[in-house]
Amino acid sequence: xRYPITALAAAVSLATGNPLAAEVVExxxxxxxxxxxxxxxxxxxEVWLALITPSTWWNASHTWSGDSANLTLRxxxxxxxxxxIPETEEEDRITLEGSVEHMxxxxxxxxxxxxxxxxxxxxxxxxxxxxxTIAISQVDDGTRIVWEYHVAGRMRxxxxxxxxxxxxxxxxxxxxxxxxxxxxxxxxxEAPEEAGEADGAIEPEAVIDEEAGGEGPSxxxxxxxxxxxx
Numbered sequence: 001x002r003y004p005i006t007a008l009a010a011a012v013s014l015a016t017g018n019p020l021a022a023e024v025v026e027x028x029x030x031x032x033x034x035x036x037x038x039x040x041x042x043x044x045x046e047v048w049l050a051l052i053t054p055s056t057w058w059n060a061s062h063t064w065s066g067d068s069a070n071l072t073l074r075x076x077x078x079x080x081x082x083x084x085i086p087e088t089e090e091e092d093r094i095t096l097e098g099s100v101e102h103m104x105x106x107x108x109x110x111x112x113x114x115x116x117x118x119x120x121x122x123x124x125x126x127x128x129x130x131x132x133t134i135a136i137s138q139v140d141d142g143t144r145i146v147w148e149y150h151v152a153g154r155m156r157x158x159x160x161x162x163x164x165x166x167x168x169x170x171x172x173x174x175x176x177x178x179x180x181x182x183x184x185x186x187x188x189x190e191a192p193e194e195a196g197e198a199d200g201a202i203e204p205e206a207v208i209d210e211e212a213g214g215e216g217p218s219x220x221x222x223x224x225x226x227x228x229x230x
Contacts, residue, residue: 022167023167024164031153032150037145040142040143041141041184044137047145048114055069057177077105078104079108082102084099102118103132113136121166127154147173
């Protein structure tokens with residue numbers, strides 16, 4: 001299969017070079033870029049098939065429904081990385097099924113590169129654009145996965161706080177995928193727990209409370225603290 005030169009060059013530039021540590025590689029007032037990589041004992045095809053099945057490796061604590069089994073990803077331009085919100089039975093009613101679009105596919109080259117756009121987690125409520133590029137390349141002892149998330153736009157968070165929190169979540173997801181496939185390199189240290197507690201950040205699990213029968217707080221309760229910019 002032949003890929004357009006520009007797309008192939010982008011994938012190669014991400015998937016080669018010196019090993020990268022999980023980190024926020026760029027940050028300014030307009031946004032930030034996080035980057036991480038892993039080497040796994042799997043073929044590019046095996047990596048691709050696992051990548052497009054997020055239900056097998058995405059951490060359930062970073063879903064809105066609390067269950068990774070509700071995640072799907074259609075690896076075609078315009079395809080959705082989506083989550084089903086199941087209906088729940090309550091004493092006096094049965095709620096209707098819902099859904100969440102986490103990201104949208106804009107570029108898909110099987111076994112080479114996947115690019116999606118969207119604001120993940122608490123970024124969904126902000127006027128930002130996020131671009132997640134995942135590059136796959138074969139190396140001597142396995143397959144390298146490079147994971148870059150570029151976020152830009154206006155957001156109601158302290159940039160240095162939210163960038164570290166997002167970097168920690170991105171690293172956690174890549175570690176999940178790499179562990180599933182058999183990681184060969186040394187995984188990056190997990191971000192401190194407090195890094196995920198950005199000032200005003202909304203954790204997905206806070207929106208839907210399983211112990212409360214799935215009802216969760218109202219939209220105003222869930223996002224109200226973001227209305228105060230001071």
